[in-house]
Amino acid sequence: MKFGLFYELSVPRPWTRDSERIVYENALEQVKLADELGFDQVWAVEHHFLEEYSHCPAPELFLTACAMLTKRIRVGFGIVVCVPQFNHPIKIAERTAVLDILSGGRVEVGTGRSATWTELAGFNASPDITKKSWDEFVRCLPKMWTSEKFEFQGEFWSMPRRTILPKVYQRPHPPMWVAVTTPGTELDAADRGLGSLGLTFGQFAEQEKRIAEYRRRVQLCEPVGEFVNDQVSTVNFLFCHEDDAAGLKTGRRMADYFNYLATQLISVRETYPSKSYPSLGLLPQLRRQATGPDAGEQAGEGLCLGGPERITRALKRWESVGVDRVNFLLNTAETIPQAEVLASLRLFGREVMPAFNGTKG
């Protein structure tokens, strides 16, 4: 099992001139430490207009800074929103390639389509077509990276024959992933030979079922890229403390606040009836966790909060249900002081990581 970090870059009110700078600088310090501890990857999302929840509209810039500060950790560019009003596919291909060169071939690319009215309407994008445009984009990107010349006539974008420059450093190209929140999207990933970048928390039984189906389907895939990425990644919270109860309490506060901020967003489905968004995705689960039985003293199922032993047990369970990678949210809106976040990372590196293959303590 491999471990990574996952950044939304949430910025609490009241906002001052320094609020965002502090959040970014803290994140960079965490990434530098994670690299030294042997974490495998760092992901940064693309979000727009999501007040407090995520101030991360240009992940490739943040990740470039990460790459410059580190030697080994891979940089996950995503979720890149594959909707033409947000990103032109040529620009995605180019920015990915530049980041791959600057990082020495450490890029992974996560693709998605946005799930909020706040963002889609902000770019005047119709929720009805995002699945289709995402599909068109992910089929083009590998060819744009690997073909000397590329041309395309599609439903959402077209271009005459040109040489897209620069080319990615990795050969044949960086691994590609799909953001999975809505049940069934993991099958879209599997059918295209793309990794499943899960963004839901907890629920072993449900995840085990979905991972098993992903594994079955990916065997039959028609890959959109030059190779199949059949990895399953999930996201989790991390707060590791010598005192299990203290770790649980602090971590729970962080997780609850993340859920609270996330549920302030306007999902597409809340405002805009569309077959393109058949479910509320992540939000019902977050609301249940924030208000249901899990909201008590016990951490939600599978969350990596508490002492090293508890966290190791949770991760072993995730490993047993088929998860290859776990990406951790380390903080929400700076609810945990930076020194404690760094101490949590160090303790995790010392006490938990050695229990898993492919990582060093």
Added chain:
Amino acid sequence: MPLFGELELEAVAGALPRLRDLDTEAWELPKAEILQLACEVADGTRTLLPRALHPAIPEYVTFVVTRYPESPIGPFDLAQVRLMARAGVHPRGYVLGVVGSTDAAVTALRERWGYPAVLGEIVLRRYHDRVAATVRRGGEAILELALIDPEIVSGGDLQYIHAVTLARVDGAAQLIQVDPHYTLHSAARGRANVGRFDAAAWNAAPVRLTTPISASAATCDTDLPRIRFVMDPETPVVRGTRRVR
């Protein structure tokens, strides 16, 4: 922490509906027809929203016009303007203004669920290319809206957000959660068009419509349920919610 509403409770306290009690009985409301429009609004609506609630990001309102052909008090129509919000982690529509089509409906809605209902005329009509509603008071149109170019969708594609009213209960202002059930029989969506909206007539003077979001129309069996939750309008709902049953 997300922003909160900034309603000065004292300024509206005198005009709030008065609930008889919290033992409101449920009404079954079969064969209802609902036209709902959502529209983004300009900044400045937080002064309408109780301090217990968070504004939506971006701020938006919904218009809900409903025909109830059967009810315990006979047929009636209802039009609502709601300012959309969050009660903690839950989306809710804070009811700003309500027009009912019969005296009995106005009285019952005020006394049982805390709707700030007033009497008016409501016309809800289906055409081949639109579903349109007009609401009048004192001979003046205060709301004209329509769903344009209806397209059949699954009932599962629609989501109705629960309402929250502000009323006096036992002498104190309380937020009342009204959370009906819906069994959808047919559903359509289309473009939203608001031809006229007299914001002041809906207790919504600061509301200025900007971007239409969506429109939907449905037929369904629904209800006005027993009251399950009340909230202190001045305290964040995480701390200020009380379960009634």
